[in-house]
Structure formats: structure tokens, C-alpha cells
Amino acid sequence: MIEFEPKNLLDKEFQIFIGRIGSGKTEISINFAMKLKEEGYKVVLFDMDIVKPYIRIRDVMEELTKYNLEIVSPPEATRAIDLPIFPKFIIGRLMNKDGYKILDVGGDPYGAGSIAQFRDVIKEGLYNLFFIVNTRRPETSNLREIIKAISMIQDASRMKVTHLVFNTNLRWETTKDIIMEGLNVVKEVSLETHIPVAFGCVDESGMGILDSIDIPILPLKLFINPLPLTGIKNI
Amino acid sequence: MGEKLLMKGSEAIAEAAIRAGAMAFFGYPITPQNETPEYFSRRMPELGRVFLQAESEVAAINMVYGAACTGTRAITTSSSPGISLMQEGFSYIANTNVPCVVVNAMRGGPGLGDIAPAQADYFQATKGGGHGDYHSIVIAPHTVQEEADLMFDAFELADKYRIMVVVLVDGLLGQMMEPVEFKDWVDVKKFKTPEWATVGQGDRAQRNILISFDILAEGLEKMNLVLQNKYAKIRENEVRFEEYKMDDADYAITAFGTVARIAKTTIELARNEGIKIGLIRPITLYPFPEKVIENRASNVKFFFDTEMNEGQMLEDVKLAVNGKKPVYFHGRLGGIVPTAEEILDEFKKHLGG
Numbered sequence: 001m002i003e004f005e006p007k008n009l010l011d012k013e014f015q016i017f018i019g020r021i022g023s024g025k026t027e028i029s030i031n032f033a034m035k036l037k038e039e040g041y042k043v044v045l046f047d048m049d050i051v052k053p054y055i056r057i058r059d060v061m062e063e064l065t066k067y068n069l070e071i072v073s074p075p076e077a078t079r080a081i082d083l084p085i086f087p088k089f090i091i092g093r094l095m096n097k098d099g100y101k102i103l104d105v106g107g108d109p110y111g112a113g114s115i116a117q118f119r120d121v122i123k124e125g126l127y128n129l130f131f132i133v134n135t136r137r138p139e140t141s142n143l144r145e146i147i148k149a150i151s152m153i154q155d156a157s158r159m160k161v162t163h164l165v166f167n168t169n170l171r172w173e174t175t176k177d178i179i180m181e182g183l184n185v186v187k188e189v190s191l192e193t194h195i196p197v198a199f200g201c202v203d204e205s206g207m208g209i210l211d212s213i214d215i216p217i218l219p220l221k222l223f224i225n226p227l228p229l230t231g232i233k234n235i
Numbered sequence: 236m237g238e239k240l241l242m243k244g245s246e247a248i249a250e251a252a253i254r255a256g257a258m259a260f261f262g263y264p265i266t267p268q269n270e271t272p273e274y275f276s277r278r279m280p281e282l283g284r285v286f287l288q289a290e291s292e293v294a295a296i297n298m299v300y301g302a303a304c305t306g307t308r309a310i311t312t313s314s315s316p317g318i319s320l321m322q323e324g325f326s327y328i329a330n331t332n333v334p335c336v337v338v339n340a341m342r343g344g345p346g347l348g349d350i351a352p353a354q355a356d357y358f359q360a361t362k363g364g365g366h367g368d369y370h371s372i373v374i375a376p377h378t379v380q381e382e383a384d385l386m387f388d389a390f391e392l393a394d395k396y397r398i399m400v401v402v403l404v405d406g407l408l409g410q411m412m413e414p415v416e417f418k419d420w421v422d423v424k425k426f427k428t429p430e431w432a433t434v435g436q437g438d439r440a441q442r443n444i445l446i447s448f449d450i451l452a453e454g455l456e457k458m459n460l461v462l463q464n465k466y467a468k469i470r471e472n473e474v475r476f477e478e479y480k481m482d483d484a485d486y487a488i489t490a491f492g493t494v495a496r497i498a499k500t501t502i503e504l505a506r507n508e509g510i511k512i513g514l515i516r517p518i519t520l521y522p523f524p525e526k527v528i529e530n531r532a533s534n535v536k537f538f539f540d541t542e543m544n545e546g547q548m549l550e551d552v553k554l555a556v557n558g559k560k561p562v563y564f565h566g567r568l569g570g571i572v573p574t575a576e577e578i579l580d581e582f583k584k585h586l587g588g
Binding site for chain 1: 266352406
């Protein structure tokens with residue numbers, strides 16, 4: 001297995017994660033930020049998800065404070081009300097040149113469209129825009145669907161996807177076959193669109209299934225796992 | 236069965252309803268279940284079926300009522316405040332004896348409340364909610380797979396009894412993502428228009444009339460008795476529950492939906508400490524699985540009911556236990572989800588007492 005090395009991506013001050021809902025943006029943003037921090041870089045993690053009602057960075061803040069991550073998130077008071085509010089002083093925080101800014105953006109064109117307003121700050125050439133793909137999610141299961149999703153999200157965000165991130169999984173039911181089948185689809189997308197695959201992700205507890213994979217891997221420590229299953233059998 | 240997908244509960248509900256033959260969706264957006272109507276809005280037109288965003292929940296449920304009167308499989312989905320707005324429609328649907336499916340992804344209340352998950356609409360769902368003596372069948376899944384499976388059953392039960400079926404979940408069961416595999420598509424071409432449907436007189440000697448009232452008390456009592464007979468049959472035949480580790484249990488937890496899955500973890504924690512707890516999980520909240528609870532009352536030392544409300548199913552558990560054993564309770568309010576450890580701590584307070 002090749003371990004993911006962020007070095008080549010660090011000529012850009014913004015590292016932005018987008019994708020369809022449920023593709024894994026939040027977990028991957030958190031882990032990407034932690035990886036950079038571990039390697040000694042200054043990072044600021046932005047919770048820009050104004051789409052999901054829960055299961056966001058701001059819902060796992062307590063856990064994340066243990067890692068000393070600097071997080072910019074919407075006001076605490078908006079956590080459980082239905083208001084799409086960005087963090088305070090967001091423009092200033094985005095313009096601050098000190099450190100890498102990692103953005104967890106809301107899913108689908110709705111979520112991605114909300115960052116188009118910052119395109120005067122997040123200018124072309126200053127960002128990496130990672131499109132995350134889980135081929136076991138509805139509407140990103142094949143070449144045609146993924147290309148359509150990329151195009152819709154690019155149009156909404158008015159930004160260009162620079163990299164693909166491979167995140168095919170079925171949670172605890174992920175197998176080597178599922179990973180390899182998904183990777184083939186994502187490589188096909190990369191060939192067709194000329195967008196490189198930056199890295200792949202896997203739950204750190206399931207590393208064994210990746211022995212023969214040929215893309216760099218970022219092992220994920222999972223933070224957002226509401227109500228893990230105990231002894232659940234299908235009814 | 237097809238390929239396994241990773242889906243949010245709110246998406247799985249929509250996909251399963253579509254495969255189960257939902258021909259018409261009417262609804263109005265509300266958090267935390269907007270992924271469900273959004274999913275319908277993409278898929279229904281692809282299949283030549285109806286998706287309509289109504290101007291309000293009141294309009295949506297009356298559109299469901301109208302579609303249901305034509306024997307069409309119709310569905311609406313909403314969350315607590317939206318479901319409150321629909322209650323008048325529910326009551327009319329009940330006395331008209333037409334089938335439909337309603338999904339309530341409950342959130343914190345009362346009033347506008349918040350968008351966090353809750354279970355405080357148990358009374359509303361199981362005891363009527365709207366006016367008059369009526370019930371709906373209420374089903375409470377606790378995994379994404381079960382949400383998908385039970386949507387098929389919801390439509391079958393609705394048609395079988397000409398009744399509204401409520402699928403009662405909460406925001407968390409809608410937002411969580413799990414692997415899911417769907418049952419085979421129901422062949423909607425094989426659907427026959429029911430005899431009673433108001434779709435024009437056709438070859439019938441008399442036109443069909445569906446009505447929710449009788450202006451004479453004697454007539455209205457007869458209509459009510461039709462309903463009550465139906466509910467008796469449902470109570471007799473449609474009770475569903477899961478017993479989890481009850482065989483050797485000294486204590487029984489009762490819980491449904493999200494809290495039932497947390498309770499399963501509580502039970503593991505307790506068993507590691509040598510405390511033998513089991514779980515009785517009602518899958519149908521109406522009809523309520525009172526017999527299994529009554530029977531287990533002779534095996535266990537006490538019952539411990541836990542819910543994300545102030546003790547609503549607790550009343551049905553107490554009725555079923557009927558004083559044979561103590562029934563204790565722990566609940567969280569306003570959208571707070573209890574942890575497995577918290578439930579165990581609360582449970583332990585009653586040991587050796």
C-alpha cells in the first residue's frame with residue numbers, strides 16, 4: 001500500500017472537499033486536516049456545510065478539540081435550528097494567508113453553490129477542489145453518473161474540480177471486491193475527464209483489504225458514526 | 236434483491252416506496268427529512284409517476300386523500316410540525332377507509348421545536364392524533380435496511396386494510412447511512428383498480444361514493460363500528476416485534492426505533508458486567524405487542540422503558556405489564572439522544588432496590 005503524501009498538493013492555500021451528499025466529505029476533510037497538522041503544517045478547518053441538519057463537523061467539536069485542530073464553524077446557537085448560516089467573519093478568515101484552509105462544503109449542487117459567493121477570494125490557481133466519489137452511493141455508481149455529478153457541482157460552485165478522491169465503501173460491509181470494482185470506475189472517470197485521482201480513503205480498521213491497491217491511501221479515523229450497530233441482524 | 240448500496244435512511248425510504256409501487260408523492264419540505272422528497276422529485280418523473288410539491292402540508296395530505304380515493308398508491312413524508320398540520324386529513328382518510336402511507340421523521344417539539352431527532356410523536360401517531368375514534372397502523376424501523384423493507388409492508392398493509400400506515404422514524408434514522416439492499420420491484424402494471432375506487436362509474440350499476448361522514452348519529456355509529464372491527468382484526472393479525480437476548484434475561488428493556496438500537500449496545504455493556512438484560516422492541520407501535528410484554532412479565536424482575544420523550548410508549552408498556560412487575564423509565568427530551576452508557580447508569584439505579 002502506498003501511503004498518501006500531501007506534499008504535492010501544498011502549493012495551494014485552499015483545499016476544498018465537495019461531492020454528492022453522503023460521499024464522505026466531512027470525515028475526509030477532518031482526516032486531511034489532521035494529516036497536515038501531524039506533518040507540522042498550520043491548518044484551519046472550515047465547516048461550510050449548510051445543507052445537512054446534523055452529522056457535521058460542528059456536531060463532533062468536542063471530540064476534535066482533543067486534536068487541537070483550529071476549526072471555523074457556524075455559531076453554536078445555530079446548531080439545532082434550520083438556518084443555513086456560515087461562520088462569523090468568514091471572508092476575513094478565508095483571506096487570512098496564515099496556514100492551509102481546508103473546507104468541508106455541503107453536498108450536492110445546493111451545498112457547492114453556496115461557496116460560489118467566495119470565488120473572489122478562492123480564486124482559480126489558489127485552490128485544489130477535491131471531488132469525492134463513493135461508487136456505492138446512489139447517482140455516482142458509474143462513469144456517466146459521476147461525470148454528470150461533477151459537471152453539476154462545478155456549475156453550481158463556479159469552480160473547477162482539480163482532483164478525484166476515491167472513497168468507495170459500504171461501511172462495515174466493505175470488501176476488497178467492492179473497493180476494486182469502485183476503483184476501476186473512478187480510474188475510468190479520471191481517464192475520460194483528465195482529472196487525476198489524488199488519493200483513496202479507507203476506514204483505518206479495514207486496511208487489510210487494500211494490500212494490492214495502486215493509489216495512495218489516506219487511512220480514515222472515523223469521527224461521525226452515529227449509533228454504531230450492536231448485534232443488528234437484518235429483519 | 237440487487238446490489239448493496241450505502242444510503243441514508245431518508246433516501247432508502249423514498250427508493251423503497253418507489254419500488255413498492257408508490258405512484259404519487261405529495262408533500263411540503265421540512266427538515267430533517269428533505270432528502271426524501273428531493274429523492275422522489277428526481278425519481279418519480281423518470282418513471283412517469285407523480286411528484287408534486289404542494290403549497291402546504293394541509294394541501295399535501297388532501298392530495299394524498301384524493302389520490303387514495305382512486306385506489307392509487309400515494310405517500311407523503313414530513314416531520315413533526317408538518318405532521319401536526321396534516322391531522323385533519325388523517326382523520327378524514329381514516330373514516331373514508333382509504334389506504335395511504337405517511338412517513339414522520341420526528342424532530343424535537345413541542346411547537347416549532349428544533350431539528351434534532353426525537354420520539355415525542357408516539358401519542359400522536361398511535362392514539363389517533365386527529366379527531367374521532369380512529370387509529371393508523373404505525374411501524375417503527377430501527378435500521379436503514381429495516382426502513383427499506385418495511386416500506387413495502389407499509390403499502391401492503393395499507394391496501395389490505397384500506398387504512399393509513401404511518402412509518403414513524405426520527406431525524407437520525409433519516410440521516411444515518413448504512414448498507415441497504417432492496418426487495419424486488421413491485422410490478423405496478425399488475426395493479427388492479429380496487430372495486431371501491433372512485434374512478435368513474437364505468438360498467439357499474441351504481442357509482443362509487445367515498446365519504447367520511449354520516450349526518451345521522453345511528454349511521455355514524457355504524458361507520459365507527461366498521462372501523463373498530465377493522466382495528467380488532469389488525470390487533471389480532473398484524474402485531475410485530477423483535478425480542479433481543481430475552482431468552483435468559485433477568486430484566487427487559489422496552490424501546491423502539493433509534494433508542495432500541497442504542498439499547499442493544501446498553502445490553503452488550505450490561506452483559507459484559509454479568510447483568511442479563513434483554514430487549515423487547517415493538518416494530519408495530521399500533522397494534523402494540525402487548526401479549527409478548529405481558530408474557531415476559533413472569534420471567535423478568537422489572538421492565539425498563541427508554542425513549543426520546545417523557546414516557547409515551549411507557550403507558551402502553553405499563554398497561555401490558557398490568558402491575559405484575561415494576562416498570563421504570565428513562566427519557567431525554569427536546570432532541571437529545573441518550574447514550575448507551577447513560578441508559579445503563581439509569582438502569583442500574585433500580586438494581587437491588
